[in-house]
Amino acid sequence: MTLLTVPIAAKSLKEAASQIKAAAKAGAEMLELRADYLEDLSTSLVEKLMLQAKSANLPIIVTPRDSKQGGANEYPDKLRIDVFVAAIKAGADFIDFEFENFSGQNQEAITKTLSENSKSRLILSAHNFETKFDDIKKLYSQIKEAYSDAIPKLVYTANHINDCFDAFDLLHEIKDDLITFCMGQAGLISRIIAKKLNSFVTFASIDDKTATASGQLTIENFKNLYRYDSISSDTKLYGIIGSPVAHSLSPLIHNACFADIGVNKLYLPLLIEGGKDEFNTFMQNVLERDWLGFKGFSVTIPHKRNAIDLARDNKGLVEPLTEKIGAANTLIIDEPKVSVYNTDYAGALDAVISTLGIAKSDFADMSIAVMGAGGVARAIVAGLHDAKAKVTIYNRTVEKGEKLAAEFGCSFLPLDDLLDVDAQLFINCTSIGMHPNVDASPLPKSCLHKDMAVFDTVYNPPNTLLLKQAGQIGAKTVNGLEMFINQALAQFKLFTGKNPDLKLMQKILYDRLF
Ligand code: NAP
DSSP states (O other): OOEEEEEEOOSSHHHHHHHHHHHHHHTOSEEEEOGGGSTTOOHHHHHHHHHHHHTTOOOEEEOOOOGGGTOSSOOOHHHHHHHHHHHHHTTOSEEEEEGGGOSHHHHHHHHHHHHHOTTOEEEEEEEESSSOOSOHHHHHHHHHHHOTTOEEEEEEEOSSGGGGHHHHHHHHHOOSSOEEEEESGGGHHHHHHHHHTTOSEEEEESSGGGOOSTTOEEHHIIIIISOGGGOOTTOEEEEEEESSOTTOSHHHHHHHHHHHHTOOEEEEEEEOOSSHHHHHHHHHHHHHOGGGOEEEEEEOTTOHHHHHHHHHHTTOOBOHHHHHHTOOSEEEEETTEEEEEOOHHHHHHHHHHHHHTOOGGGGTTOEEEEEOOSHHHHHHHHHHHHTTOEEEEEESSHHHHHHHHHHTTOEEEEGGGGGGOOOSEEEEOSOTTOTTOTTOOSSOGGGOOTTSEEEEOOOSSSSOHHHHHHHHTTOOEEOHHHHHHHHHHHHHHHHHSSOOOHHHHHHHHHHHHO
């Protein structure tokens, strides 16, 4: 059992009262009274705070944290010990004391009061705000040796997602009560996976303003976005691998669609900074630990090529067109094999086909101008080449555009030549016009004409300036959201073997983006 615990980090009793109410209403399963946040801390103030908190009928941790271990105020040790003693006597279910300070008079006072009040349990915590612990298993043993009934709490900053695996291994190995997770953006997944691996608690904030540690998620995100209540030891894990990933809408749609079809699966943002080495280390960490239950990934910049190399090294399946494109956006773990796919090109072509009401065969000999030569352009050009379209690539960096054109037997022209563009379909595969630069367009309005259909792969916003201007002169338009939905539909099918509810996916994205 993992208790979703909300820290109450208030300066006054009045502020605490409103935080306690909000936490209980949002679904907190335990409260952590961070007494170190109180102004003019005293034992009587903590006794009053305890009375307030008890009204929520939730278990309570009391933590007057030492400022050297992240406490909000510098209170003397003597006062903090008095507060611990008062909290135990007032019926705190747990008190959280720093392992570093657990010796001499401190240890004596705490253990004596605990022995007289059997209801309370001691959490002995260690924090590393810089990096991971040198030897987390040794630290765990040292805490248990110091006080065998303690719940060890080992919290450290993950500087890379790969740092999280120490915490996962400890949770997997130790079957006793234990709290361990990682701080920082790179540690975010450890706060969620904590429940799957049976950490005694995981912490959530009421909102972004009241977060007490870096990377702490809001209780709303835990419950609604990451389906906290449905996570169990059997939950299978999925996620988007890339850097950056914080902006991605994939967790939102995949988690909602997993819930909709009733499967025990969870989709996470997996920030993998660095290059191929860091990607390979992450994948090795995942493949070595089948008990983590990672089954599939969406893959984005900069790891689309790395995913293909991994599948090849692993002697897994590389779908032929994915090989030709040189970029995979989906990776499936089918032990012991890794298979990779690209759902972008079909997603893009299907968006054009359905929106313009044409057949795939209509691409044959269609003159198409593609602006850009990056990952999305590659996928689309490969798909169009397969469909025998007459493609001209326009790109800012000439060598890159020429190389792509040569690979797929297309023409190349420099960007300036776009002023004379004469094509049946224009496709923007650059980021021009994407949020927040919504007043930019890749093509001057004067170059548009009503017989040239326009497809913008940018999906945030869905109705870009390019599409608005094309629509104004009566040209047919295709927005990037259709492609995004199509590629996500195909990924979902690879993840679950089932089709998601298209209308649900559309509604979630339209509500968020329009
Ligand atoms: P990428 O690999 O970084 O390629 C970006 C391309 O845009 C390059 O060819 C680059 O030219 C060009 N470019 C960027 N800024 C430019 C500027 N100011 N002027 C001229 N050219 C510029 O990115 P990607 O993965 O292909 O993604 C491109 C866009 O596709 C994204 O921004 C996103 O909006 C969209 N997208 C849509 C979906 C969907 O499902 N709808 C999915 C993924 C991406 P150089 O070669 O000269 O650098």
